[in-house]
Amino acid sequence: MSISRSTDLRVLARHEHDGPARLVVAAAQLGGPWLDVPARLARALAAAELAAAEGADVLAFPETYLSGYPYWLSRTNGATFGDPRQKEAYAYYLDTAVEVGGPEVRQLAAAASDLRLTLVVGITERSYGSTYATVLTIGPDGVAGHHRKLVPTYDERLVWAPGDGAGLTTHPVGPGRIGSLNCWENWMPQARQAMYAAGEDVHIGVWPGSARLTGDITRFVALEGRVFSVAAGGLLRRDEVPDDFPLAAELRADADPMPFDGGSAVAGPDGEWVVPPVRGEEGLIVAALDLRQVRAERFTFDPAGHYSRPDVFGSTVDRRRRAAATFVDDD
Secondary structure (H helix, E strand, O other): OOOOOOOOOOEEEEEOOOOOOEEEEEEEEOOOOOOOHHHHHHHHHHHHHHHHHOOOOEEEOOOOOEOOOOOOOOOOOOOOOOOHHHHHHHHHHHHHOEOOOOHHHHHHHHHHHHHOOEEEEEEEEEEOOEEEEEEEEEEOOEEEEEEEOOOOOHHHHHOEOOOOOOOOOOEEEOOEEEEEEEHHHHHOHHHHHHHHHOOOOEEEEEEOOOHHHHHHHHHHHHHHHOOEEEEEEOEEOHHHOOOOOOOHHHHHOOOOOOOEEEEEEEEOOOOOEEEEEEEOOOEEEEEEEEOHHHHHHOOOOOOOOOOOOOOOOOOOOOOOOOOOOOOOOOO
């Protein structure tokens, strides 16, 4: 595994195409100090500038890149009920989380506007005393999509609240439409079908960073949906854990120097690799996509069209935002 320690971002892989249905998509395979939002935001803004210089229309970031994935849970007995150090770790994590209307998102929106770029950004969203694994779609005109992960996976449920269907939608960018799901949401058949039925041409999966995971599902989604499938995976090194994190010593004793190794990739609507998974290096993968391939591959299979059989199978997607309480006041 090649481990790049350079702070200078670069393009790790590029796929070229020219034509009338061209959409340029980039995935930012980034690391950086874990739970250090200013440091990671600076990296994200630098990645946006590089992506724009490379002609990208869309730039995707890993799951919860701001502030970071809660990976301490699986390595420090996170489910130990009442453990005071686990409570301290959660409080630390909550303090580093990002609010959708906060300054970090405003800076990303300003960058998207200045660069005329659409950003798909994984954040640890803070709402009251809870966090969500959230993916925001931020276009040149501001926040266009706000999706909270439907089902946190396994030990993630200790710190992330379940989301709702409010963000299960797609967004027009150039000649196509993009949609996105968090990590293991990409394994959920109904969530995938909702995105296909909403008109996806490009499906973006955001991941904390695992080439072992993205190697299978990225190609499967592409072939099933007859879409371009983009995986954006992150990097994490054990020495990027902050000194003052309550369980820092345990995490730095981890035998794996790089718990998350990236795996960012792009697959075409025929299920073949456009850019195979890249691991262990920080930078961008950039792919100029020919969206005519999506139309061509749907000749034989279209899961939201001639292969959908709505007379046999029904699917209803509730896209209302859920809240703890609804308040009805006098005028």
